[in-house]
Amino acid sequence: MLGRTASSLFWMSRYLERAQNTAKLLEVANRAAMVPNTGHSGLDEWRIALLTSGTELGYRAKMDEITARGVINYMVFDKQNTSSVRTCLETARNNARAVRTGITSELWEALNTTWIEFAEVNPQSITQDKLPEFLSWISQRSHLFRGALLNTILRDDGYFFSQLGHFVERADNTARILNTQYWVLLPDNDVIGDGSMERTQWTGILRALSGLRSYRFAYPDAKLKALNIAEFLILRKEMPRSLAHCYDWIDETTDDLAQFYGERQQSIKLAASIWKELREQDMRDIYQNGLHDFLTDFIGKNNAFADQLSRDYNFA
Amino acid sequence: MNGEAMTKERSFYNEMQDEAGVPRAAYAELAKWLEDKPPNFLKQKSREAETIFRRLGITFAVYGAQESTERLIPFDPIPRILSASEWRRLSSGIDQRVRALNAFLHDIYHRQEIIRAGRIPADLILQNEAFLPEMVGFTPARKVYAHIIGTDLVRVAENEFYVLEDNTRTPSGVSYMLENRETMMRMLPDLFQSHRVAPVEQYPEMLRQTLESVSPDPSKSNQTIVVLTPGIYNSAYFEHAFLADSMGVELVEGRDLFVDEGKVFMRTTRQPKQVDVIYRRIDDAFLDPLTFNPDTMLGVPGLFDAYRAGNVTICNAPGTGIADDKAIYAYVPEIIEFYTGQKPILNNVPTWNCSREDDLAYVLDNLEEIVVKEVHGSGGYGMLIGPTASKRQISDFRKVLKSNPTNYIAQPTLALSACPTHVASGVAPRHVDLRPYVLIGDRVRITPGGLTRVALKNGSLVVNSSQGGGTKDTWVLED
Numbered sequence: 103m104l105g106r107t108a109s110s111l112f113w114m115s116r117y118l119e120r121a122q123n124t125a126k127l128l129e130v131a132n133r134a135a136m137v138p139n140t141g142h143s144g145l146d147e148w149r150i151a152l153l154t155s156g157t158e159l160g161y162r163a164k165m166d167e168i169t170a171r172g173v174i175n176y177m178v179f180d181k182q183n184t185s186s187v188r189t190c191l192e193t194a195r196n197n198a199r200a201v202r203t204g205i206t207s208e209l210w211e212a213l214n215t216t217w218i219e220f221a222e223v224n225p226q227s228i229t230q231d232k233l234p235e236f237l238s239w240i241s242q243r244s245h246l247f248r249g250a251l252l253n254t255i256l257r258d259d260g261y262f263f264s265q266l267g268h269f270v271e272r273a274d275n276t277a278r279i280l281n282t283q284y285w286v287l288l289p290d291n292d293v294i295g296d297g298s299m300e301r302t303q304w305t306g307i308l309r310a311l312s313g314l315r316s317y318r319f320a321y322p323d324a325k326l327k328a329l330n331i332a333e334f335l336i337l338r339k340e341m342p343r344s345l346a347h348c349y350d351w352i353d354e355t356t357d358d359l360a361q362f363y364g365e366r367q368q369s370i371k372l373a374a375s376i377w378k379e380l381r382e383q384d385m386r387d388i389y390q391n392g393l394h395d396f397l398t399d400f401i402g403k404n405n406a407f408a409d410q411l412s413r414d415y416n417f418a
Numbered sequence: 419m420n421g422e423a424m425t426k427e428r429s430f431y432n433e434m435q436d437e438a439g440v441p442r443a444a445y446a447e448l449a450k451w452l453e454d455k456p457p458n459f460l461k462q463k464s465r466e467a468e469t470i471f472r473r474l475g476i477t478f479a480v481y482g483a484q485e486s487t488e489r490l491i492p493f494d495p496i497p498r499i500l501s502a503s504e505w506r507r508l509s510s511g512i513d514q515r516v517r518a519l520n521a522f523l524h525d526i527y528h529r530q531e532i533i534r535a536g537r538i539p540a541d542l543i544l545q546n547e548a549f550l551p552e553m554v555g556f557t558p559a560r561k562v563y564a565h566i567i568g569t570d571l572v573r574v575a576e577n578e579f580y581v582l583e584d585n586t587r588t589p590s591g592v593s594y595m596l597e598n599r600e601t602m603m604r605m606l607p608d609l610f611q612s613h614r615v616a617p618v619e620q621y622p623e624m625l626r627q628t629l630e631s632v633s634p635d636p637s638k639s640n641q642t643i644v645v646l647t648p649g650i651y652n653s654a655y656f657e658h659a660f661l662a663d664s665m666g667v668e669l670v671e672g673r674d675l676f677v678d679e680g681k682v683f684m685r686t687t688r689q690p691k692q693v694d695v696i697y698r699r700i701d702d703a704f705l706d707p708l709t710f711n712p713d714t715m716l717g718v719p720g721l722f723d724a725y726r727a728g729n730v731t732i733c734n735a736p737g738t739g740i741a742d743d744k745a746i747y748a749y750v751p752e753i754i755e756f757y758t759g760q761k762p763i764l765n766n767v768p769t770w771n772c773s774r775e776d777d778l779a780y781v782l783d784n785l786e787e788i789v790v791k792e793v794h795g796s797g798g799y800g801m802l803i804g805p806t807a808s809k810r811q812i813s814d815f816r817k818v819l820k821s822n823p824t825n826y827i828a829q830p831t832l833a834l835s836a837c838p839t840h841v842a843s844g845v846a847p848r849h850v851d852l853r854p855y856v857l858i859g860d861r862v863r864i865t866p867g868g869l870t871r872v873a874l875k876n877g878s879l880v881v882n883s884s885q886g887g888g889t890k891d892t893w894v895l896e897d
Binding site: 103104105106107108196199200202203207210211214215218259363415416418 | 472473474649650655656659660662663668669670671673674684685686687688
């Protein structure tokens with residue numbers, strides 16, 4: 103396989119995952135904006151969305167004020183924003199086009215029709231009342247893409263690279279969501295208890311990671327507690343967006359890759375060590391050493407893994 | 419058929435029916451079928467086809483278009499039909515022509531017998547931009563230069579076909595030939611049951627065999643073949659991906675290849691892999707910044723040296739463009755006779771060379787009647803079609819022509835044949851051309867059929883997709 107092909111498959115999946123994550127962030131911001139009594143932390147929900155997606159600077163360069171309309175436009179439709187849904191879908195499609203020969207027609211069609219339909223949407227027509235439906239359409243389309251990928255693609259190196267792109271992006275997204283509001287998840291907050299502000303923030307985080315319902319099943323007493331929520335999103339591998347879940351997959355996939363190529367590259371060892379670290383920690387250790395430091399450190403390691411992967415397999 | 423008036427038009431050959439309106443033998447079944455179908459049937463089929471094409475991403479890019487750069491070529495659901503005997507004659511004519519052109523290329527890059535014999539002026543070749551001095555003295559595998567050729571033909575009467583252009587560089591459109599057929603078989607299975615249509619689906623396999631047969635070392639059991647594309651923004655990118663996919667080979671860009679010790683390798687996720695044959699879809703000038711255009715980002719530094727060292731085959735060979743140069747075109751009948759000793763089976767269109775004073779005078783006197791083309795133009799840009807042009811367009815063109823006559827050739831306006839076509843008002847005759855695809859390697863392989871392009875506007879003679887033309891599936895019937 104060409105190094106460029108591996109790279110395109112990796113980034114195709116990354117960008118599709120990013121499109122979905124961006125949509126999810128906006129969905130949560132939009133919901134939070136309707137609930138009174140937030141904003142205590144000094145962060146407005148639209149600013150949290152910008153911060154989490156790492157686009158605040160870009161936004162401020164274009165716009166003076168943070169407004170709902172402005173953030174929605176910037177994060178969904180803006181062509182200069184490299185993380186906007188538009189850019190993500192277009193880049194994912196361009197990557198897929200570049201490896202048109204390496205993907206199935208089902209996968210191509212899922213991606214291509216999404217892009218065609220998205221490109222036909224007039225940004226002005228997405229008013230705030232239309233936003234939830236539109237965002238959930240984006241989510242649905244990215245699920246369709248994942249389904250087409252998992253159901254049709256050959257389980258060879260191409261599959262491994264696209265899986266890795268998917269989970270690297272997902273882990274990055276989860277870590278960023280937690281890190282942007284890490285103080286909300288500090289155990290001290292538990293003392294305050296089921297205060298309404300914490301409640302809203304906690305459920306916001308869980309919602310952004312599609313974990314509100316499953317949290318209640320995973321923790322039998324179903325009570326929202328900072329420690330449990332943090333543990334759920336970081337260490338519980340049955341939660342499909344937790345860091346542990348992502349690295350469980352990454353570790354397994356890099357093993358498959360090593361077997362496929364008959365060689366254990368540096369990146370594969372790196373993935374194994376990140377996974378080992380996650381596996382062997384519990385939430386108390388993480389709090390003791392500092393949640394913020396832990397998350398910042400994780401984001402760095404996750405990036406280092408992706409970099410090493412692209413060097414090991416000659417991504418162009 | 420409706421009785422659409424074609425006032426501006428001289429008479430033309432109607433491929434479906436004779437002057438009395440009686441269907442010709444090859445079209446008999448189709449004519450009946452068209453009559454039996456309800457009025458909205460074809461409209462519905464056209465829409466179905468468009469949806470299929472768009473979802474599969476079968477698009478081409480239009481240069482200069484602003485927002486959506488990917489367009490569909492309109493597809494006409496009524497097939498164009500050629501009888502077995504018509505095809506036999508066409509294919510023997512094409513076979514003769516492509517062999518002669520390859521012999522010509524070998525000659526002009528070696529002994530130049532044709533110049534010595536005084537059959538072609540030396541300047542026309544040696545001063546020609548498409549002549550590559552770098553190719554002199556080099557002999558490609560099997561002495562084949564142009565491996566993939568798309569011969570553009572038009573028909574003016576029952577047994578009269580003309581060759582318009584030879585397209586010996588990187589002819590495109592073959593993916594449409596293949597996808598048009600697939601779409602037709604899906605949409606109109608009953609029509610295929612009532613006809614014996616020669617298949618075209620073997621083309622990718624024949625292309626692969628052709629490319630393998632011209633490898634530097636054909637005895638090697640595992641040939642590494644690649645398709646070299648300029649990338650996803652190229653107008654024919656879909657076709658590049660399609661061909662690589664259907665041959666089962668890698669689609670590469672210049673940056674995926676590198677040259678080491680005179681050999682070409684591709685960068686893979688493992689060790690670099692040596693490449694034997696490159697089916698390139700980029701122009702000569704962009705192949706290698708060290709030999710040709712130094713600014714190219716599309717090519718591979720050192721590629722040409724690896725080629726001349728005999729370590730890789732480039733298809734088509736660099737320098738084949740001279741064989742389809744519009745100034746050389748007039749000499750092709752001469753070329754056929756010189757290298758094959760036979761009379762040409764297919765006619766050339768009579769051509770006036772505006773660099774000659776007599777010819778230019780004639781052309782200027784008859785602009786209203788004839789077609790004038792740029793020598794190096796393509797895609798229907800920069801040309802004048804006298805009979806359909808306005809007075810203003812003609813007088814503007816006269817100035818351009820006078821200021822730079824060597825840049826132009828002229829030909830009589832041909833009354834292109836017409837085929838039944840689905841249009842807003844129903845079914846009406848529209849003018850068509852034909853591009854069959856030829857492969858030249860260990861032998862000459864011609865796919866029965868080709869790409870029929872159709873001018874969708876009433877009376878129009880311009881079939882180029884960039885100018886609003888569409889395509890049709892082309893059927894060759896078996897005996």
